[in-house]
Amino acid sequence: MDWEENMISLDTKKKAIALIALMMVSALAGCLGNDDDDSDDTSDSNNNNDNTDTNNTTVIDDGGIDVGTVTCGPDGSIKIAGSSTVLPLAEIWAEYYQENCEGVTITVESGGSGGGAGRVCANSAKGTPVDIGDMSRDWKDTEASRGDDGYTMDCLAGDTSRSARQIQVAIDGLSVVMKKGGAADVCVNTHLGGLTVDQLRWMFSNEADTGYTPANDDGDAIKEWSDLSADCGAAEIVLAYPDADSGTYEYFYETVLDEAEEGFRSGTQSADDNVLVNTLVGDETSIGYFGYAYYQENMATLAAAAVENGDGNMVAPTSTTVGDGTYNPLSRPLFMNLLVDADSMANTVPFLKFGLGDGGDKLVAAVGYVALPSTLDSEMVDRLDAEIGGHSDGIDVGTVTCGPDGSIKIAGSSTVLPLAEIWAEYYQENCEGVTITVESGGSGGGAGRVCANSAKGTPVDIGDMS
Template identity: 35%
Template sequence: MNIINKAFAFLLILSGFLFTSCGPSGPSKEIKIDGSSTVYPITEAVAEEYRSEAPNTRVTVGFSGTGGGFKKFLRGETDINDASRAISASETETAKENGIDYVRLSVAFDGLAVVANPENDWVDYLTVEELKKIWRPSSQGKVTHWSDVREEWPDKELHLFGPGVASGTYDYFTEAIVGESGSSRGDFTASEDDNVLVQGVSTDQSALGFFGLAFYEENMDKLKLVPIENENGKKVKPSMKTVSNDTYSPLSRPLFIYVNKEAAKRKPVQDFVNFYLSNAGKLAKQIGYVPMPDSAYQAQKEKFKAFYSQSDTTTAE
């Protein structure tokens, strides 16, 4: 074989390699997911099972908080965004500006756990009004001791821990407690990593914090769960039962995934999302979240199919 023929053969092999790389086993079979650290455990559990179901599909799952995830999602950098709150008005506007269409799918329910140090022997429960008194912006520099919350409590410094401001958990808590999403005092230890919050509260007798119920249940031996007085005057702790029957109010919430429409047109994404909705209930319960009824998951499947089957550009809330 002369040099020209050898070169031609090499080019044929190279072109075949490139075609294969860009075909079914290449980028079209890669699914990128980011977003809420609260939804992450469910999505990662689904992805782990799906890797056995579809080994040729690469599913990557990260967590940068709901807000951080939406920034990537609305730039078209990810296919799916995990979210522990609904998309905001400003994010919806960004989606329109960037030509990003999406569908929101519910996957489970969660409760927010308010936690104290196990050595804290004075907190028996908290009211919503007391939580507001602690966390509202005007309390910074004023509500600094436990006795500022309730007179009979000790004159010990109050040290606060909570998710970072990009977290959907933070947004949901501030909306439910303070009355405005993203509005709180700023002098608290914030982290997108729930392990940092657990470490802080579990080693500080004067600490008070909040994060998702599922993460509390993973660390319940290190923390004290604080009951919250609901609108009926009952002191309620979050659990699968109290979240599902809505007696743990107002700190229970739905969890979502948002799917990009362009991504949803791809068969691997369709297969993955349907697998997600078929298995989210079982896996959510194993992890410590509250599953939806089977009929609700079926309704989400139908909603998803109707969305990606449409030829026009729409979003579906």
């Protein structure tokens, strides 16, 4: 090498200087190499660092969270994929669990709730199989059927021999957001004082008639901020929202749009919430929505709209209002669905128990969601402890007063579905002459079918709505 030949030609003094310099470079390279080894890649199983003590208690130097003593499962790997809303929670749980459990490797990917459902069911159209499928909505009838226990989901697409166990892990408040201090923010939060569900439906729906006419509507086909109030500018209302594979999209579509046949008005759509953030920050006339964690992460640049709740009060999303239910109807459950397989669950159950524990609850709050109340938390732990392939241990519901023998048909909201199913299960167990069928189909389907609207399906006795 030319460099070596030049070195040989140096006199003794220059050789010494060069040698010293070379040693300094080598030392520097060693330091840089150590920094690479301590990277925060959550899928890295090499966790031998000074941040984890011998009692498996996390003590992070850079403002980390003390999650207490962590009970680790066996060495192995866990693969997680799905909802972009659940992603921040899955990532931080994985980070802290791996720091304490050196033999465990966890990979976390996004891909939408549809991807979470598909991949835990080994549906190759959605990607490679995973151990946990994250979802920010309930399962669709086309994805899985619900077992008698109310939480075991038998796959209907992909590998139909697979099942998943549905575990609620947190509560989210879907946030309607705009550029902070921008024209949309000033219009909504200053001049209007918040938004009603009817106003949101009018903004986002592609229906010609949503059942709502703005107070200052100018009669043209363009939806403008000034239609809502003369104090607002005449700019068109620009939309940014998740794509159709997202559970956030599904929840808004059912709860706000009331499953409008014409769907959403056109706008920027993406499974990546960061794309939506950039769109909103880049256009002060735009409005969008996503999970509370992403709003909290971007509070410096985004403002959230107060939304009218069922009591007629305008309520903004906060950890308190999301947790106590006053931020309705946009509070919603978040799920992780575990593959029902003994080998897989040997690893995933300890991981989820860590997440549902006190330490995991701290991490839920850290990413901007609300931890489960203690009674619901205990119910989820009971689900994790249930035998594979067995029925739930059962809940003592006391003496049941049965009606006459006969049948009851129920259909409607996928949000109400788990409650309708578990009520039906226990009622039928105690009332042998009663048969109850429960179907999903959305709140619009519940309203239509109880009114015998043939466009929505066959008539039912009870229409579920959220």
